[in-house]
Amino acid sequence: MSARCKAAVIGGGVIGGGWAARFLLNGWDVAVFDPDPEAARKIGEVLANARRALPSLYDKALPPEGVLTLCATLAEAVAGADWVQESVPERLDIKHKTFAQIQDHAPEAAVIASSTSGFKPSQLQEGAARPAQIIVAHPFNPVYLLPLVEIVGSPASDPAMLQTACDHLTAMGMKPLVVRKEIDAHIADRMLEAVWREGLWLIKDGICTTEELDDCIRYGFGLRWAQMGLFETYRVAGGEAGMKHFMAQFGPALKWPWTKLMDVPEFTDELVDLIAGQSDAQSGHMSIRALEQLRDDNLVGIIRALKATGSGAGGTITEHEARLPDPDPGDLPVTGQRQVPQSWTDYNGHMNEANYLVAASQATDRFMEMIGCDAEYIAAGGSYFTVETHLRYLDEVVQGDSLRITTQVLRGEGKKLHLFHRLFRGDGTLSATVETFLLHVDLTTRKASTPAPGVVQAVQAFAADHAGMARPTGAGRAIT
Amino acid sequence: MSARCKAAVIGGGVIGGGWAARFLLNGWDVAVFDPDPEAARKIGEVLANARRALPSLYDKALPPEGVLTLCATLAEAVAGADWVQESVPERLDIKHKTFAQIQDHAPEAAVIASSTSGFKPSQLQEGAARPAQIIVAHPFNPVYLLPLVEIVGSPASDPAMLQTACDHLTAMGMKPLVVRKEIDAHIADRMLEAVWREGLWLIKDGICTTEELDDCIRYGFGLRWAQMGLFETYRVAGGEAGMKHFMAQFGPALKWPWTKLMDVPEFTDELVDLIAGQSDAQSGHMSIRALEQLRDDNLVGIIRALKATGSGAGGTITEHEARLPDPDPGDLPVTGQRQVPQSWTDYNGHMNEANYLVAASQATDRFMEMIGCDAEYIAAGGSYFTVETHLRYLDEVVQGDSLRITTQVLRGEGKKLHLFHRLFRGDGTLSATVETFLLHVDLTTRKASTPAPGVVQAVQAFAADHAGMARPTGAGRAIT
Numbered sequence: 001m002s003a004r005c006k007a008a009v010i011g012g013g014v015i016g017g018g019w020a021a022r023f024l025l026n027g028w029d030v031a032v033f034d035p036d037p038e039a040a041r042k043i044g045e046v047l048a049n050a051r052r053a054l055p056s057l058y059d060k061a062l063p064p065e066g067v068l069t070l071c072a073t074l075a076e077a078v079a080g081a082d083w084v085q086e087s088v089p090e091r092l093d094i095k096h097k098t099f100a101q102i103q104d105h106a107p108e109a110a111v112i113a114s115s116t117s118g119f120k121p122s123q124l125q126e127g128a129a130r131p132a133q134i135i136v137a138h139p140f141n142p143v144y145l146l147p148l149v150e151i152v153g154s155p156a157s158d159p160a161m162l163q164t165a166c167d168h169l170t171a172m173g174m175k176p177l178v179v180r181k182e183i184d185a186h187i188a189d190r191m192l193e194a195v196w197r198e199g200l201w202l203i204k205d206g207i208c209t210t211e212e213l214d215d216c217i218r219y220g221f222g223l224r225w226a227q228m229g230l231f232e233t234y235r236v237a238g239g240e241a242g243m244k245h246f247m248a249q250f251g252p253a254l255k256w257p258w259t260k261l262m263d264v265p266e267f268t269d270e271l272v273d274l275i276a277g278q279s280d281a282q283s284g285h286m287s288i289r290a291l292e293q294l295r296d297d298n299l300v301g302i303i304r305a306l307k308a309t310g311s312g313a314g315g316t317i318t319e320h321e322a323r324l325p326d327p328d329p330g331d332l333p334v335t336g337q338r339q340v341p342q343s344w345t346d347y348n349g350h351m352n353e354a355n356y357l358v359a360a361s362q363a364t365d366r367f368m369e370m371i372g373c374d375a376e377y378i379a380a381g382g383s384y385f386t387v388e389t390h391l392r393y394l395d396e397v398v399q400g401d402s403l404r405i406t407t408q409v410l411r412g413e414g415k416k417l418h419l420f421h422r423l424f425r426g427d428g429t430l431s432a433t434v435e436t437f438l439l440h441v442d443l444t445t446r447k448a449s450t451p452a453p454g455v456v457q458a459v460q461a462f463a464a465d466h467a468g469m470a471r472p473t474g475a476g477r478a479i480t
Numbered sequence: 481m482s483a484r485c486k487a488a489v490i491g492g493g494v495i496g497g498g499w500a501a502r503f504l505l506n507g508w509d510v511a512v513f514d515p516d517p518e519a520a521r522k523i524g525e526v527l528a529n530a531r532r533a534l535p536s537l538y539d540k541a542l543p544p545e546g547v548l549t550l551c552a553t554l555a556e557a558v559a560g561a562d563w564v565q566e567s568v569p570e571r572l573d574i575k576h577k578t579f580a581q582i583q584d585h586a587p588e589a590a591v592i593a594s595s596t597s598g599f600k601p602s603q604l605q606e607g608a609a610r611p612a613q614i615i616v617a618h619p620f621n622p623v624y625l626l627p628l629v630e631i632v633g634s635p636a637s638d639p640a641m642l643q644t645a646c647d648h649l650t651a652m653g654m655k656p657l658v659v660r661k662e663i664d665a666h667i668a669d670r671m672l673e674a675v676w677r678e679g680l681w682l683i684k685d686g687i688c689t690t691e692e693l694d695d696c697i698r699y700g701f702g703l704r705w706a707q708m709g710l711f712e713t714y715r716v717a718g719g720e721a722g723m724k725h726f727m728a729q730f731g732p733a734l735k736w737p738w739t740k741l742m743d744v745p746e747f748t749d750e751l752v753d754l755i756a757g758q759s760d761a762q763s764g765h766m767s768i769r770a771l772e773q774l775r776d777d778n779l780v781g782i783i784r785a786l787k788a789t790g791s792g793a794g795g796t797i798t799e800h801e802a803r804l805p806d807p808d809p810g811d812l813p814v815t816g817q818r819q820v821p822q823s824w825t826d827y828n829g830h831m832n833e834a835n836y837l838v839a840a841s842q843a844t845d846r847f848m849e850m851i852g853c854d855a856e857y858i859a860a861g862g863s864y865f866t867v868e869t870h871l872r873y874l875d876e877v878v879q880g881d882s883l884r885i886t887t888q889v890l891r892g893e894g895k896k897l898h899l900f901h902r903l904f905r906g907d908g909t910l911s912a913t914v915e916t917f918l919l920h921v922d923l924t925t926r927k928a929s930t931p932a933p934g935v936v937q938a939v940q941a942f943a944a945d946h947a948g949m950a951r952p953t954g955a956g957r958a959i960t
Contacts, residue, residue: 014717140700140701140704141716141717146699146700146703146704147699147700148695148696148699148700150696175695175699177688177692177695177696177699179687179688180686180687180688180692181685181686181687183685183687187682187687187688187692187693187696188696188697188700188701190678190682191675191678191679191693191696191697192701193678194674194675194677194678195671195674195675195710196710197674198670198671198673198674199671199710199711202667202670205661205663206660206661207659207660207661207663207667208659208660208667210711210712211711211712212657212660212667213667213671213709213710213711214708214709214710214711214712215628215655215657215709215792216628216630216657216667216668216671216709217668217671217705217709217710218705218706218707218708218709218791218792218793219626219627219628219655219657219792219793219796220620220626220627220628220668221620221668221672221705222702222705222706222707222709222792223626223706223779223782223783223793224620224626224775224779225697225698225702225705225706226698226702226703226705226706226778226782227698227702227775227778227779227782228694228698228775228778229693229694229695229696229697229698229702230675230676230679230693230694230697231679231690231691231693231694231755231758231759231762232690232691232694232759232762232763232771235759235762235763235768235771236768236771236772236775237494237621238768243755243756243759243760244752244756247752247755247756272724272727275711275723275727276723276724276727278711279711279712279715279723280723282711282712282715283712283715288715288716288718291712291715291716292716294789294791295704295707295708295716297788297789298706298707298708298785298786298789298791299703299704299707301782301785301786301788301789302703302706302707302781302782302785302786303703304785305778305781305782305784305785305823306778306781306782308777308781308823309774309777309778309781311698311774311778312695312698312699312702313698313699313703316699343785343788347855347858347863348858348863348865348923349923352841353837353841353866353869354834354835354837354838354840354841355834357833357834357837357871358834360834361832361833361834375827378827378828383827383828385828385873385876386833386873387872387873388870388871388872388873388957388959389833389870389871389873389959390868390869390870390871390958390959391837391868391869391870391871392867392868393865393866393867393868393869396865396926418959435959436833436959437959443828443829446876475959476958476959476960477868477958478870478956478957478958479868479869479870479898479915479916479917479955479956480956
């Protein structure tokens with residue numbers, strides 16, 4: 001993907017705003033068209049949430065933010081766009097009118113994608129000047145955090161266009177999933193509709209309240225689904241005997257008369273009031289803004305937890321992070337550049353003391369890669385173990401601050417590696433120093449050992465380079 | 481709950497084994513009856529998984545494990561039990577026979593609970609000597625990690641018995657949810673059945689594979705469900721306009737002909753083979769054991785992430801942790817006692833350097849509570865900020881090791897607090913020391929300030945008490 005792509009976002013509600021944020025925070029310029037006079041405020045609120053949450057997923061900095069423009073006309077918004085995302089109301093006549101206008105003014109090579117949750121691409125393409133250009137790219141709320149995008153084409157669609165769409169989305173850290181055949185509502189919303197129907201019956205029949213139903217999900221199977229979905233969960237449940245055994249054992253339950261799915265509850269005012277009332281009782285004490293931020297903090301926490309094992313959405317972040325550029329080095333190697341996530345802060349309203357060492361430890365890891373002590377080297381049995389570390393906390397760091405870390409080699413000889421990390425806040429303030437002494441070890445014997453020649457040379461080169469620099473303030477300090 | 485309760489587990493499969501592990505790791509003695517000659521091995525495997533995962537959720541030690549006994553007869557297993565958990569196959573005739581035997585030998589005050597996912601308690605109670613004693617306690621796999629238990633009674637049930645069951649489960653860190661009216665399959669499995677049906681159609685019709693369907697969940701709405709479930713998610717999606725607006729906007733979609741739920745797919749060999757084959761392609765390269773451990777590591781990570789915000793299952797752990805006893809102090813205050821979670825380890829196969837400081841930071845927090853600098857004090861505007869910290873890494877710590885932390889006050893005068901934490905491994909080895917210097921601050925001005933008189937006195941008392949002790953080896957060290 002070239003730098004400074006342009007996205008046009010047509011319709012700036014929760015979904016359109018989420019798309020705008022996702023593009024902007026990945027360095028795209030974004031032009032929004034929405035006749036709603038409140039559009040600027042609404043997009044601003046989504047963007048504020050996104051700036052708070054998305055960078056918290058990463059242990060590296062995202063690219064510089066693109067430029068947001070609110071346009072007075074659709075024609076202006078789509079002019080020269082690489083991607084046009086339509087998120088107007090779910091009415092086919094409105095969508096058709098919008099696509100006609102888009103195709104009048106957008107480049108013929110642009111991806112034109114609809115956020116529709118219900119319509120098939122062949123329906124959207126009806127009457128279009130260039131049907132092949134129109135696809136479905138159905139995202140999930142909040143679009144700036146959830147990776148999934150259902151990509152759907154019709155028989156008339158251009159496979160190259162679908163591939164371009166997937167490439168763009170992957171480059172922005174999203175997870176495009178190409179749906180094999182177009183159907184109403186694609187895949188995810190089919191499942192959501194099933195649960196929604198069954199849920200409405202359970203509430204209507206007084207079996208549980210909305211809160212109790214939510215508790216059934218979040219204290220139970222929801223915790224499994226965040227990582228492995230439905231079929232993989234059942235594969236594990238089937239045990240060593242496997243999926244076939246599971247299906248033999250549980251499949252027949254399908255025929256049991258449990259469900260009321262065959263029937264649709266009447267959507268009366270009474271049912272609406274019952275559900276809205278229970279929902280108010282459940283969390284009417286929190287504003288939607290507060291609920292959104294809690295949701296986002298939890299999503300960041302869950303996805304970061306999955307990152308540790310590479311599962312699902314966590315793996316997406318790791319892959320995206322590998323694509324992000326390393327920061328430009330100055331006099332000293334820059335071994336970290338990142339934003340401080342909310343989860344790194346504590347009851348004192350600032351970054352917790354331990355997370356200075358988390359950041360510095362990642363900087364040590366990065367420096368180890370720079371000297372050739374990378375994953376492959378470690379797999380072959382050599383690594384460094386930390387023996388002693390000294391931290392000086394010089395200034396507070398709060399959630400959302402950016403952190404830049406430089407690393408100076410104080411000594412690098414044979415097995416010994418003595419590093420001095422400086423942690424700078426975004427405004428240039430030195431917020432902490434972390435001095436650390438490491439020994440190279442043989443991972444089999446767990447004893448100190450001489451590094452491979454390439455590593456020794458790389459360390460010596462850094463040590464020689466840094467030898468002429470002043471010894472940093474605070475190095476060799478003790479607590480007295 | 482008194483110490484050393486006894487649970488009888490009748491049926492030692494995945495669910496029964498999970499129950500046994502949950503009881504044992506919470507200090508209950510457990511007697512298992514299962515005629516399967518493989519029962520001991522199977523329970524041993526579940527227990528090994530549980531010992532690896534459950535303590536990792538906590539930043540405190542669980543109580544000493546109870547004693548597991550495999551019994552030759554059901555009568556022996558249930559004798560003197562406080563809780564009898566039935567997890568035999570889902571056939572009503574087998575269940576009835578089992579309950580008759582249980583009621584012949586178990587105390588009349590014991591909770592007799594069934595793990596059934598489908599039957600109503602009134603069905604289970606048919607023909608029983610004491611119907612009121614039998615309830616449903618339906619757990620979720622893995623029982624040792626997922627908090628949810630659906631508690632269901634019939635009109636014949638004794639409300640006091642249901643309350644006793646909830647109290648026992650809460651004391652074990654579980655989340656009992658009392659279902660208001662008995663129905664087939666309770667609540668959660670109604671929703672799972674709906675998704676399962678829709679999912680089978682999507683696979684059968686070639687819209688997606690099992691892996692793609694799982695991806696639709698775990699990269700999308702599954703991440704939301706782990707924290708807030710279905711209705712709360714929609715409340716947030718509805719935005720400021722609220723739940724009523726959401727229902728007005730999306731409710732009518734219910735009438736659209738999206739779903740094929742009204743129809744049940746024929747459960748042919750072809751469909752079974754299709755699904756089993758796709759599932760093999762998805763993760764046939766991993767053993768079930770490896771999948772289980774990955775699942776558990778992810779569950780631990782997700783629940784620990786939710787613990788940071790107190791949401792859902794994370795809140796359950798925090799509440800349970802508050803009930804766990806603090807470790808007995810020796811000469812020095814014990815400020816931490818915990819197991820090392822898998823997520824605390826790194827590519828070197830041992831506890832990552834930063835997590836020594838995470839553990840020590842929690843010990844500092846605990847010490848602050850001991851001197852009266854607790855949540856209430858902090859909310860009133862006083863706290864301690866760390867100025868400098870020195871860590872010495874003396875011996876490796878691996879996943880599953882227990883850690884005990886003691887804290888010595890080297891200096892405690894006015895604003896100044898100089899602490900020396902020792903981190904001991906379960907075998908008594910000193911694995912690290914963490915020396916830390918803190919200043920008391922006014923959280924409004926963010927400047928150093930004198931603590932409240934009660935805190936000053938408490939600090940001085942510790943300092944005087946520790947003044948006669950030898951200055952610890954390594955205190956005041958610098959990296960040279």
